[in-house]
Amino acid sequence: MKVYISADLEGIAGVTHAEHTMRDGKEHERARVLMTEEVNAAISGAIEAGATEIVVNDSHGTMRNIIPERLHKDAYLISGTPKPLSMMEGIDDSFDAAMFIGYHAACGTQNAVLDHTYAGRVVSAAIINGMELGETGINAAVAGYFGVPVVMVSGDTAVASQARDLIPGVVTVVVKQGIGRYAARSLHPEKAQAVIKEAARKALGSLGSVGCFRVRPPVCLELHMNNTGMADIAELIPGVERIAPRAIRFVSEDYLTVFKAMRAAITLAGETLQ
Ligand SMILES: [Zn+2]
CATH class of the missing domain: 3.40.50.10780 (Dipeptide transport protein)
Known part of the structure; x- marks a missing residue:
């Protein structure tokens, strides 16, 4: 095992x-x-x-x-x-x-x-397919x-x-x-x-009594950030859409692609804190 x-x-x-x-x-x-x-x-x-x-x-x-x-x-x-x-x-x-x-x-x-969710100084909420997730x-x-x-x-x-x-x-x-x-x-x-x-x-x-937690495609991430400057920079990522002054959206059929886009957005947005 x-x-x-x-x-x-x-x-x-x-x-x-x-x-x-x-x-x-x-x-x-x-x-x-x-x-x-x-x-x-x-x-x-x-x-x-x-x-x-x-x-x-x-x-x-x-x-x-x-x-x-x-x-x-x-x-x-x-x-x-x-x-x-x-x-x-x-x-x-x-x-x-x-x-x-x-x-x-x-x-x-x-x-x-x-x-917090991944980066306390950047993220105020991560919503995936309508679920606010930590x-x-x-x-x-x-x-x-x-x-x-x-x-x-x-x-x-x-x-x-x-x-x-x-x-x-x-x-x-x-x-x-x-x-x-x-x-x-x-x-x-x-x-x-x-x-x-x-x-x-x-x-x-007792393996077998717990199921996998899966997010079904299409996977839609809405990432809410602490200020507009963070969304300004996260919006530069190809495929990212600005949905609110402090929020972006990214959609893909593939969960790992969304996960990586989220990390890229958080990392870039964090640059504004430097
Ligand atoms: Zn943590």
Whole structure:
């Protein structure tokens, strides 16, 4: 059994602030350890469930957060950025299941720790075929494109609820309850790791009960941005249509083409912040 893990940082137990998540934050080094240990817990659970190959993709910020020498020896680590599929780099149709560790709710979710969608300073909403999606949905649809079900998602209460709304049967692990954007009531890290390990084992032990989350073609992305200057520059991408002062639209038959166009638009729009 081949298992794919995408790991983010905002949904790790104990993490509540940019001091944890930004590379130069005072708490970042500690947050990296906590992230690595939650991923290790998922790996241990996967191995107990019979996983024979595990690929972990570091999916936060610089994508160089997981500490290689502390990662479980039986997993491959993809780190660094940019990479073609970003938070889902390395996924393909050879995998039996995917798990999301340390995930967070979509931009605009109340009482959700560090809620955002791909780039908090750029994106105010990503709407795909009429569904407002966060990273859980956007990335689960990349897995679904390859026929891979997302069987487990860990993070705060809000991301767990968004995951269950999109993916019937998904196992969710709540490691903290958001009290606001920058506050949470969290499990102790060791407790969070124990729950993640058990959930991973359980989720992979009942493969087949979770379906793939797929976005059917034609795929229509509406990307709402924080200001008009961002849409000015995103509009330069061939095929992109300006639909509002701060919003663009991109349509394709192919989900991955839309996913890549979204990333290009976000990256270009982010240039206005330099
Ligand atoms: Zn994220």
